[in-house]
Amino acid sequence: MVALLGAEGAATTQIGANWFVQHAWVIAVLPFVSAALTLFFGKRTPGGGPIYGIAAIAAGLVMSLGVGWHFVQGGGPYEANIQWFHIGSLQMQLGIYVDGLTAVMLVVVTTVSLMVHIYSLGYMHDDVRYTWFFVVLSLFTGAMLDVVLASNLFQLLVGWEVMGVCSYLLIGHWYEDPVNSGSAIKAFITTRIGDVPFMFGIFALIFATGLTTSNIQVISGLVANHQVSSVLVTAAALLLFGGTIGKSAQFPLYVWLPDAMAGPTPVSALIHAATMVAAGIYLVARTFQVFVSADPIALHVVAVIGAITLLLAAFLALVQNDIKRVLAYSTVSQLAYMVAALGLGPEGYPAAMFHLFTHAFFKALLFLGAGSVIHAVHSNDMKDMGGLRKVMPVTFVTFLIGSLALGGVPPFAGFFSKDEIILAAKNGHDLWLAAVLLIGAVITAFYTTRMVLLTFFGEYRGEAHPHESPRVMTAPLIVLAGATCFVGLLGFAPVGAPFLDWVYFGGEPLEAVFSPAVAIISIVAVVIGIWGGYTVYKRWRTPDPITRLGGVYTLLERKYYLDDFYWNDIVRPIRDPIAAATYWTNQYVIDGVVNGSAKLTYAFSAVASWFDRNVIDGVVNGAGTVSAMFGRGLRTIQTGKVQWYAVGLFLGVIVLTFFITTR
């Protein structure tokens, strides 16, 4: 396979692709191998099996950094394919495409996954399905890496769907509680609704190539040269975006992500903050040529969906009492930032990817920190927290760093990436979008402040005895906090913004610019948000002051009635007839067959019984009866009167004589 990859791969770069780039496929294969090893040998391995996944992903991280080095040196993209199978003219390939975006995603996924694996050693300790948890975690990581590395849409779809299954399995990890399995089903089906248009988008693009290939670079080339009709490209772009709406939890399909918090917290960190939801954004970025070449309406749709989701989710985050749900809605909102930035076109593209990059680190950090808190207080509800900064200093400091990054406070990661998106919006003359982004920044700062104050400040309000988490859990927090402090600088123009040289769209990297005006406006927005949050929540008050908003609060509390609408007007009208039909089938068809066969057997038995009783027994009894009748008849002859016997003898002699003499 190595030889084949090398033979067909054509490195189109002045700097030769290094060993790591040429063998990048190993990064994706390793977690699958470790998942299999954990599955088959995990329980027999000392420690329950996580060692395989950790080793595989650590190796993957090292290789990812090697791949990244190629692009730090200014290397170009690398592609290698092998033939998989073909359907008529359609060639299906297995292959990797590695460019700067791929390298960044590889580093993000392997880093976060490794941290989550290590963290889970502590968090999932004593779990009933400890080994199984690591199997799915590794499998999930492998699927995500497959999506990142895939050179064609078909292979990407495979990884995409495996992630969906793993997400389902992990959300429903504690499936004994029906709420959790319900959330798992909701997540699976809701993302599936987005996957249907996504698949049709893939079909449309394959159709656009004349049914020859699903290779992304070939498709991008065709689309860029306007060899495909604009209508088809626009349709394909919108259909692909359907997949993003589902997977990256955008309006109107974001409802699954908050419920996905039913899964264990490390899962929330890995899947629902750092990687899987990023796959939707990555999909748009990978196929960005399709969006750029399509009618401008496609990118407008992307931007508008992003803007709507950004505000809706940010407002919802305001009223949540569950710390993980605050983070979940903030994830939806931050993903919407990326979507909105992508909607700006090539100018927003690097900003979106940069936000994806920084967000992965600080959101994973926040989720793992929240997990540490939940681990300590045995509750998700912020009512049961408070004052934890004294007892959990490491968690507090790292969580605070993550929160500052989320809120957009310089010099933490979130500030730089958010700033770039706002700058891109301003430069693109989409001032309405810039305004939405700024409002979003204010709300983000507000709810982040609220979350930190309610969790770590004031007096402890819970019943448990909180304690700092074990080192195996705090170490990943410290690593991620360190990353959160520094990755933002990669996109900071005054220090050269190397990120923009790695990830760009089109032929040349964008010029790194820094606008002090935008930065100041952004900082002002953040300060307003933090000041507002501090004013309202500096003291713990019940009921929550936000309930004073009355009708607005009710609207937010009911999640804009969107879940109710889906449940009452979509799920139930579809589900209930199916359930009724299934019930009817079960009751009347399946049971009917069962009961019918029983009745048939019964009837047949009755016939057999009748036959046995009347015919067989009748023959037997009849033989007896006939014998008895003959006996009764014949015994009358035996009178005991000897003379009558003599009469018989005499008559017999006469008859014999008669016969003898007449012959």
Added chain:
Amino acid sequence: MIRLPLLLLFSAFLFSTGIYGVLARRNAVMVLMAIELLLNAVNVNLIAFAGELQDVTGQVFALFVIAVAAAEVGIGLAIVILLFRNRASINVDEVDLLKW
């Protein structure tokens, strides 16, 4: 010399009388006596043919029959006496224990 057919007719008459006696009489002694008639009817037949054929074998057989008849009467009368002792009757119709 008496003609053979006449002897045979006489023998048949005796035999028929004997049959009648055996089958119809109720008195056991009378039945025994009828049996004597039957035997003697046979004897008449044997003697008649012996004379006709000038062969002594028939006469020898007749002597045998007379001997057997004497023994038969001895046993028969003994049975009748025992019957009378047990039943105080020699009516053969009443001796019907040998039935179902």
